[in-house]
Amino acid sequence: MSDKQGIGTIAVQGGYRPGNGEPRQIPVVQSTTFKYATGDDMGALFDLEASGYFYTRLQNPTNDSVAAKIAELEGGTAAMLTSSGQAANFFAIFNIAGAGDHVVSASSIYGGTYNLFNVTMKRMGISFTFVDPDASLEEISASFRPNTKAVFGETIANPALNVLDIEKFAKAAHDHGVPLIVDNTFPTPIHCRPFEWGADIVTHSTTKYMDGHGVSVGGAIVDSGHFDWNKYADKYPGLTTPDDSYHGITYTECFGLEGAYITKATAQLMRDFGSIQSPQNAFYLNMGLESLHLRMKRHAENGQALAEFLEKHPAVASVEYAGLPSSRYHALAEKYLPDGGCGVVSFRLKGGRAAAQKFMENLKIAAIETHVADARSCVLHPASTTHRQLSDAELEAAGVYNDLIRFSCGIEDPEDLIADVAQALDALNA
Ligand SMILES: *Cc1c(COP(=O)(O)O)cnc(C)c1O
Numbered sequence: 284m285s286d287k288q289g290i291g292t293i294a295v296q297g298g299y300r301p302g303n304g305e306p307r308q309i310p311v312v313q314s315t316t317f318k319y320a321t322g323d324d325m326g327a328l329f330d331l332e333a334s335g336y337f338y339t340r341l342q343n344p345t346n347d348s349v350a351a352k353i354a355e356l357e358g359g360t361a362a363m364l365t366s367s368g369q370a371a372n373f374f375a376i377f378n379i380a381g382a383g384d385h386v387v388s389a390s391s392i393y394g395g396t397y398n399l400f401n402v403t404m405k406r407m408g409i410s411f412t413f414v415d416p417d418a419s420l421e422e423i424s425a426s427f428r429p430n431t432k433a434v435f436g437e438t439i440a441n442p443a444l445n446v447l448d449i450e451k452f453a454k455a456a457h458d459h460g461v462p463l464i465v466d467n468t469f470p471t472p473i474h475c476r477p478f479e480w481g482a483d484i485v486t487h488s489t490t491k492y493m494d495g496h497g498v499s500v501g502g503a504i505v506d507s508g509h510f511d512w513n514k515y516a517d518k519y520p521g522l523t524t525p526d527d528s529y530h531g532i533t534y535t536e537c538f539g540l541e542g543a544y545i546t547k548a549t550a551q552l553m554r555d556f557g558s559i560q561s562p563q564n565a566f567y568l569n570m571g572l573e574s575l576h577l578r579m580k581r582h583a584e585n586g587q588a589l590a591e592f593l594e595k596h597p598a599v600a601s602v603e604y605a606g607l608p609s610s611r612y613h614a615l616a617e618k619y620l621p622d623g624g625c626g627v628v629s630f631r632l633k634g635g636r637a638a639a640q641k642f643m644e645n646l647k648i649a650a651i652e653t654h655v656a657d658a659r660s661c662v663l664h665p666a667s668t669t670h671r672q673l674s675d676a677e678l679e680a681a682g683v684y685n686d687l688i689r690f691s692c693g694i695e696d697p698e699d700l701i702a703d704v705a706q707a708l709d710a711l712n713a
Contacts, residue, residue, distance in 0.1 A: 298352025368488025382408025453481025
């Protein structure tokens with residue numbers, strides 16, 4: 284039924300459909316554990332023979348309702364919530380890659396994700412090759428190895444704001460028999476649904492637009508159910524051969540292509556790493572999801588208006604916003620983001636690093652925060668904050684220059700945002 288519903292209806296009502304006399308709003312099941320009459324009843328749950336809840340570290344009804352809504356929004360078959368976007372991206376890859384394996388990733392990605400891949404997961408024995416997202420299909424294909432298990436990219440990269448050519452990356456991945464994982468945090472499924480363009484798995488930092496109110500840190504992983512793990516069974520034995528830690532269950536056999544990946548991530552990774560989202564945070568996240576379609580429209584309108592203003596301003600050296608016809612990503616935005624992108628605009632000031640920092644201090648409405656994609660406008664200097672662990676060469680590869688400002692337009696009135704930016708720029712000359 285949800286297939287025929289509009290994205291706004293799913294945002295409001297998806298995932299949770301109460302029966303007669305049940306709570307209208309998703310109940311917060313603030314309980315660590317669940318009660319059973321017999322040990323055998325519970326044993327069947329442990330063996331994954333019956334579905335039900337036994338311990339919130341693995342699954343919780345509040346989280347499952349909210350995850351089901353996100354799966355519907357993305358058009359996927361299964362989803363899970365995680366404690367953060369970092370946990371989502373870690374699980375998404377570690378679920379199908381381990382020591383000795385290799386992953387191809389777009390080079391312009393969120394700084395925290397780059398660090399996770401290039402430092403922490405490297406220490407776990409997984410190697411990464413970072414490719415320019417604008418590279419040709421041939422160049423991307425050349426970075427694959429026999430042990431490559433996945434390809435990763437961000438729909439709209441944070442903070443470089445390049446638009447990923449999802450079809451190109453999906454083709455490279457599928458030509459080599461591996462899935463494409465796309466972090467869809469910035470456009471959200473309101474403005475882009477990567478599964479429609481060939482992506483196999485989608486991740487989110489729900490901390491950003493999905494929550495949208497700066498309330499709770501969280502993440503999500505969604506499976507399209509499209510990737511045929513059985514066809515490449517030798518590459519993905521964790522999904523296609525018995526799991527001894529779960530009494531010999533074979534995930535693809537028991538849960539089909541639509542459920543294998545998320546069930547394995549829940550049963551193994553959530554069990555062992557425990558990065559569960561708290562049910563209370565999942566409840567807050569759902570409050571955000573209920574207005575996501577309305578907010579994304581305004582975020583994108585404000586982003587477009589600010590980008591157009593900045594492009595004409597004499598103090599501004601360059602602006603990156605894919606909604607501008609001058610952007611090198613405009614054609615990709617028209618294809619993948621026809622209803623608009625997001626509220627984040629990156630720009631460089633002619634006065635360099637010092638002017639960038641002074642400009643930010645001059646702002647009155649937009650606040651300096653390590654945050655993005657909030658209802659309130661905020662601003663950040665990535666080179667001295669989120670990306671400060673990167674070398675100059677790594678910064679440039681990530682599209683983050685030391686005078687780059689990332690401005691996240693909230694949902695305030697556009698006239699007020701632009702007036703604030705105008706006075707902050709004027710004050711640079713004072
Ligand atoms: C913020 C962010 C993350 C990390 O998410 P957290 O919820 O902060 O852990 C991952 N990817 C992108 C694109 C992000 O913007």
